[in-house]
Amino acid sequence: MSRVLPLALLVAVAALFVAGAYARRTSGLELDASSIAAVQDSLQELRSWVTRQGWAAPPVFIALVVFRIFLLLPSALVLTVGGLAFGVGLGTLLGTCGIALSAAMQFGISRGVGRDWVRRRLGERFRGFEARFERAGVGLVALITAHPAAPMSSAHWAAGLVSMSFVSFLAVVAVAGVIRAGLYAALGSSLVELPLWAAVSLGAALWLVAMLPLAHRGFRDRLMGASAATPPREQ
Numbered sequence: 001m002s003r004v005l006p007l008a009l010l011v012a013v014a015a016l017f018v019a020g021a022y023a024r025r026t027s028g029l030e031l032d033a034s035s036i037a038a039v040q041d042s043l044q045e046l047r048s049w050v051t052r053q054g055w056a057a058p059p060v061f062i063a064l065v066v067f068r069i070f071l072l073l074p075s076a077l078v079l080t081v082g083g084l085a086f087g088v089g090l091g092t093l094l095g096t097c098g099i100a101l102s103a104a105m106q107f108g109i110s111r112g113v114g115r116d117w118v119r120r121r122l123g124e125r126f127r128g129f130e131a132r133f134e135r136a137g138v139g140l141v142a143l144i145t146a147h148p149a150a151p152m153s154s155a156h157w158a159a160g161l162v163s164m165s166f167v168s169f170l171a172v173v174a175v176a177g178v179i180r181a182g183l184y185a186a187l188g189s190s191l192v193e194l195p196l197w198a199a200v201s202l203g204a205a206l207w208l209v210a211m212l213p214l215a216h217r218g219f220r221d222r223l224m225g226a227s228a229a230t231p232p233r234e235q
Helices: 004-027 036-051 054-066 075-113 115-122 124-146 152-159 166-193 196-215 217-224
Strands: none
């Protein structure tokens, strides 16, 4: 049974990606990133799709955040739509709920697959990754979840493969998710209240400020726990 479960979960994930591709084609949930104007049009179309759900719009939006990875929609786009459709306050709340539920799902799938199953297939490469991730701990998960430019889903999948408590993981994601959801909800709301050039400038400034800490090598080393991955020298 222990050997069947990882394969069953991987098949389920593959099926979700196939279902997500079908949903994108049939529902028009496509992203055109060829220009700033095209991205704005994509945001408006996604906002219209959400708001057309009427009273069900809030739970539909939460589901969109939860399953965005299978729809191949970036969190930046979906969370920005939260601000567009619901305003800063409600957009932040709904976005945070979606982030927490999505993280719980990804953690559960990874934990169900099991790190022993993954270790057998990746060998020493996984051991080095595991040492880095576990040394950084929940602080790494918190930073990646809160940082608007960080690969949030990657951290959530990875957390399930190491010996991190689910309760601690979910608590830190719920708190850090407020920051990411709030930043993008504010950006989405600004697209309604400000001219396009001002909203784009605000978004560019947000990303620039978010990227500045990553320019410092010491910060990057502490973030990735580089010292933990350096093997001791033989005497």
